[in-house]
Amino acid sequence: MEIDDNEEGHVIVKENVSECHDEFQHVASNHPDHQVKVLAGDPVFVNPNSGDALKEVLRRVGKAVNVKHYHPDNPSACEWLNVTMDGSPYLVSGKVIVDVLMCTKCGAQVLRENVSEHCEKYHGGQKCSAIQEFSWVVLRICKLHEEMKMARYFIDLNWDIFLSKLASKLGFVSEAAQKFVQRGSHHHKTMSVLKVAHIGLWKEMLIPLIPYVRDRLSSSSPLSVNDYLYEWMPEVGWKDATYSHIFVTSWNYFMALHVFRMGVHVRRNYMYASFGRAGQKVFAPLFHRNSASKYALIDCHDR
Numbered sequence: 001m002e003i004d005d006n007e008e009g010h011v012i013v014k015e016n017v018s019e020c021h022d023e024f025q026h027v028a029s030n031h032p033d034h035q036v037k038v039l040a041g042d043p044v045f046v047n048p049n050s051g052d053a054l055k056e057v058l059r060r061v062g063k064a065v066n067v068k069h070y071h072p073d074n075p076s077a078c079e080w081l082n083v084t085m086d087g088s089p090y091l092v093s094g095k096v097i098v099d100v101l102m103c104t105k106c107g108a109q110v111l112r113e114n115v116s117e118h119c120e121k122y123h124g125g126q127k128c129s130a131i132q133e134f135s136w137v138v139l140r141i142c143k144l145h146e147e148m149k150m151a152r153y154f155i156d157l158n159w160d161i162f163l164s165k166l167a168s169k170l171g172f173v174s175e176a177a178q179k180f181v182q183r184g185s186h187h188h189k190t191m192s193v194l195k196v197a198h199i200g201l202w203k204e205m206l207i208p209l210i211p212y213v214r215d216r217l218s219s220s221s222p223l224s225v226n227d228y229l230y231e232w233m234p235e236v237g238w239k240d241a242t243y244s245h246i247f248v249t250s251w252n253y254f255m256a257l258h259v260f261r262m263g264v265h266v267r268r269n270y271m272y273a274s275f276g277r278a279g280q281k282v283f284a285p286l287f288h289r290n291s292a293s294k295y296a297l298i299d300c301h302d303r
């Protein structure tokens with residue numbers, strides 16, 4: 001299949017508004033009133049699972065969006081470009097960016113480990129240097145994939161502790177249905193189950209009959225957030241293993257997931273970008289629980 005770089009296709013998309021529940025409808029939109037031009041490039045027909053395939057993808061993207069490296073004479077060309085991808089291509093691309101170089105003398109592609117061999121062979125042993133071909137790529141992890149992974153890591157940690165039972169109460173009873181939830185097979189359903197768990201745990205920690213409120217009511221002491229967090233938790237809460245686990249699960253990881261999700265989904269208000277970063281930071285220890293975890297590595301790169 002031949003693709004003509006200069007050919008432009010047009011697609012007319014009619015606005016199609018369907019009724020849906022927007023849980024963040026209270027957030028004001030900062031989007032401009034005028035229409036924004038969005039261009040979809042041609043697909044690159046390779047499977048992005050190897051260094052060679054990703055080189056091809058990055059090159060095609062760089063050329064198509066007018067990156068200076070490929071269009072040095074164009075004054076409006078850009079120096080860098082944000083390129084967003086899923087976990088596996090992200091890690092392979094990281095290696096491609098570091099290892100794929102270009103000889104500054106002849107422009108040939110040289111791998112990092114072969115630079116001296118190249119100089120020896122093609123430039124008579126003269127000292128030559130090489131630059132990264134893909135130094136213009138600013139790698140970004142796809143936030144939706146990250147959210148899906150967060151949910152799965154969270155389920156993995158808490159499955160035997162309480163999530164398997166909760167899923168069963170919510171109707172996922174058979175072996176296949178349990179596996180469906182455990183694997184996070186359907187992200188929207190996964191997030192619904194996790195939301196039920198999140199709200200449920202908070203209620204369990206705070207409503208009457210539950211330790212804090214019961215303690216304070218029985219001694220006729222006033223209830224307050226500060227009292228709960230800074231008096232009751234150190235004195236009582238942290239000393240109970242179950243209560244501490246529920247607290248950390250809700251306060252840190254469920255909150256991180258929820259805040260991250262707001263950052264990812266509320267694109268109409270840029271202020272919420274910081275929510276994404278906050279959620280990512282607080283959730284990160286769960287990614288690092290398993291040292292072989294792909295997302296632990298990505299967390300070290302994507303800061």
Ligand SMILES: [Zn+2]
Pocket residue numbers: 103104105106107108118122123128
């Ligand atoms: Zn050369």
